[in-house]
Amino acid sequence: MEFDELQARVMRRSDSPLFARLAYMLLEHGDVNEAKDVCLNGINQYPKYASGYIVLAKCFAAESDFEEALRTLSQTRAIFPDSEQLFILKNEWETKKTNVPVQPLQSAKEQPKQSQEMIEFQGEFVSPTLAEIYVKQGLIVEAIEAYEKLIEMKPEHRGEFEKRIGELEKKL
Numbered sequence: 001m002e003f004d005e006l007q008a009r010v011m012r013r014s015d016s017p018l019f020a021r022l023a024y025m026l027l028e029h030g031d032v033n034e035a036k037d038v039c040l041n042g043i044n045q046y047p048k049y050a051s052g053y054i055v056l057a058k059c060f061a062a063e064s065d066f067e068e069a070l071r072t073l074s075q076t077r078a079i080f081p082d083s084e085q086l087f088i089l090k091n092e093w094e095t096k097k098t099n100v101p102v103q104p105l106q107s108a109k110e111q112p113k114q115s116q117e118m119i120e121f122q123g124e125f126v127s128p129t130l131a132e133i134y135v136k137q138g139l140i141v142e143a144i145e146a147y148e149k150l151i152e153m154k155p156e157h158r159g160e161f162e163k164r165i166g167e168l169e170k171k172l
């Protein structure tokens with residue numbers, strides 16, 4: 001989805017969780033303040049939407065405010081405590097915050113395990129489970145978008161995901 005189209009969709013439907021994708025695009029284009037505003041507004045409507053917090057944390061990190069980035073990231077870790085990606089960001093930002101390297105964990109047993117199902121896609125986490133949660137919440141468009149992302153990330157499951165997209169499009 002192109003930036004202008006995404007921005008128009010978020011503006012038309014301000015209650016859409018697509019705000020995180022828009023904020024991520026803004027951040028990638030260097031508009032950190034606008035990205036933060038989009039995240040903060042979206043998080044007010046979706047306080048448990050982890051992707052919104054991740055993008056907001058990345059905004060703070062882009063401003064070298066690692067203290068605030070880590071605080072924001074901790075809210076996301078409460079939602080996804082086993083996310084390896086969040087663990088990596090936390091270590092990276094703690095290192096930058098203190099300028100002292102963070103010691104790696106001694107054993108693999110101590111490291112959080114990442115769900116085999118979750119995939120990070122352009123700063124957002126996506127999985128078939130997440131897509132089905134969207135369906136149960138009546139967010140059919142978001143579910144379809146999640147399956148489209150999964151097709152890009154897991155082309156070996158293309159047929160399965162395309163079949164589900166077809167079923168969901170009938171509900172629109």
